[in-house]
Amino acid sequence: MKEVIIIGAGFSGIAAAKKLYEAKIPFIVLEARERLGGRVFTTQIKENLYLDFGGQWIGPSQDRMYALCEEFGIGYYETYNQGFNLLDLNQKVKKFKGLIPKMDIVSLINLDYVLKKLEKLAKSISLNNPWSHPKAMEFDSISLGAFVATNCKTSTCKKVVDLALETVFAAELNEVSLLHALFYIKSGRDLNTLINIKNGAQLHRIVGGMQTIIEKMAAPFKERIYFNHAVEKITQENETYQVSGKDFSYATRRIIMAIPPPLAAKIEFQPMLSSEKRQVMDRIAMGQVGKCFMVYDKPFWRDSGFSGQAFADQHSPFQSMFDTSPRNSDYGIILGFTIGQRARNYFTKTKEDRKAIMLEKLVEYFGTAAQNPLLYEDFTMTDEAWSRGCYAGIYPTGTWTGFQDSYAQTEGQIYWAGTEASKVWFGYIEGAVRSGEKAAQEIIDGIKN
Template sequence: MLDTIIIGGGFSGIGAAKLLHEKGLSFKVLEARDRIGGRVHTKHFSEELYLDLGGQWIGPGQDRMYQLCAELTVPYFETYNSGYHMLDFGGKVKKFKGLIPKLDLISLVNIDLVIKKLESMAKSIDQQQPWTHPKASYYDSVSLAYFLEENCKTKASRNLVKLALETVFACELNEVSLLHALFYIKSGRDLNTLINIENGAQQHRIVGGMQTLIERMAEPFREEILFEHPVQSIYQEKESVKVIAQGFEYIAKTAIVAIPPPLAANITFDPPLPLEKRQVMDRIAMGIVIKCFMIYEKAFWRKEDFSGQAFADEHSPFQSMFDSSPKDGSYGIILGFCIGDRAKAFLEKDKTHRQAVMQQILARYFGEKANNPIQYVDHTMSDEAWSKGCYAGLYPTGAWTGFRDSYRQPHGNVFWAGTEASEKWYGYIEGAVLAGEKAARLVADWGKGG
């Protein structure tokens, strides 16, 4: 009998498998797709040209990711962050340097106060038990959008903070509770870390794409990974777990569920999961983001002292843009993030229209050379049946105080992983790995009679 069956071959499932392999325990990884990576997917178009269609960055504080890079000799490099950024508000484009653009004094002061207030509130949250905060009931009864409406006093300050937070959470701000936002910020150190490139969560990228790291992690146990094995049912006995789907059946002492909450909710459990766990799984919704890439022969904007970064209000489909070129500069790539309602509207247009819109916007920002791309690619994890969205599952109002940490709690000999089960770096690849490793340690202890 296997020690465990791991459901899901993303960073969390592979992180669990790596630790179990090192401990000499037996397992199978059941992955519904024909690849590992989950919400990380590096697509190669040629030897030099690759795009990270899912997660792509690591940054300070994500210690496990840097340890894995060192252990597996996977190199990383600085995200390009030099030169002028663009601010596109009210149809007017301005260039600026630094983190905050030049706005009217009242808006600048207001932005500073709002960010500091969010930082201060987040610091007071217990990331292991966010619902225990004295104001948890209030924080969980209102949305992050409500907080902005109450605290942003000018249109410019509201627009700038809104697009920054939409880029962080990958959703409309009325879809996430204020308490979840504060927990999310605390789990990722602080808001400045989550927003920034320099000394922030977007500081580094993996040479060859993020897929390089997970492939290297999985090398020693590739034969234990079974592809196109979507799980339908999990039956628990006192000493074993039976995992079933069309065409296969596996029995092990334990199981680790390392897939997004909406997918876990589709699995039939016998005996049924506790009511709170089922209810919170039904409430958690995935973020929605389209990653749009415009590919050029070279990063021409760099020579003209532009960073490739841009930030725009609602008249643009893109909340933010970044230089996503490879380390060797063999191509110039601008990445646009289209999030929430902007993403839903953009997806209603065909791909030719989407390319034309992005090209037109880039020409406004960087001049005529932007009209000569060699390729346009866009992708949303919301269209992938085995992701349902990105970056992560989001708690709406009432979910944290109503269901607490029931999602991450073990059920008998079934353990939960995935970034949504992490107390640290929730929503990030770091959080996925930490949750996977924690579940693996629980499995190892279970094998000792724990």
């Protein structure tokens, strides 16, 4: 009999495990993959050359992530953010500095209005119960896309807002409830934080890649993590749960679910979970994003006064690009995000064709110096069986008001974690860690009492 079984060895599950380990409470972790990290996945190409195929940034107010870096002596460094950014709009490329690109005055005023309206509405949302807002039903009945279409009066404004918000949510805007968007913005402090590098959610990267942190977290109890253990069924008999899958079955008193909602929905529960829990899991879909990396022997664009950042309308497969070179600049790396429908189209092509498409864009942006990369790699969590997408689960219209916070609610002795169960930094690694620690603390308190 195991005291606790944690399902999922991503940041949330390992954060929970770490807390239980420190409290000397017996547990095991069941992980369907053969690796740690979940939606964090660092691939080491060679020394000083690594690519974060999953989550990679931390920023202000993500206190748990910075505390973990300090605890394990893991370094972090600022994302390169100097020089000119590029806006690829209406098949014309223009350079600009700062957060707001150059555009006609009407579109600029409109852009300011739309972003400030989103900020103002988000501030009025309660993180504890977003469905209690006086206009919750109204906000939850329309998509973020509908809000943008109504409030953007020029096509230029709409294109810029679309690419910015698609990058934030990793989804088509018509897939996201406006109420969920407002909650998400408030959960991550504000829209400016979510969009920005300077003082924003993309401020710092981890030396050696994000997976460095979770490897250090898990090291003391690595033998308690069982890989290639995909849970298929959870059966409750009196106060005991039987957790089983192919060729294994374990009994436990308590369970922490730390996997993405669509994966939790695939597990057979006997007796069944509450109808609210089942229905909300059936509605939550994962965001869709591809990360595409072009690696060079050095970040040559910096010498020409470019930041490496580029933002593009629907004529490009990439909503946004960033300089993700390692701290010492041993290599130059441009990361392109392809999101939603653009990602779905992009990944129907062969890898060789995908490389050619990105290379063509980089030559257009940064000149002939971009013609000779060392390598190209890309990855999408959408095609990974045990993630189904990234960054997080998306609430469509009607979900918050229809089911409130039923996803995060404990049922019996099954505790729900994962970034989707966090009220603070929902959708980010910080939220995953917080929810895992919260679930573990509730179990610790329950055992002590």
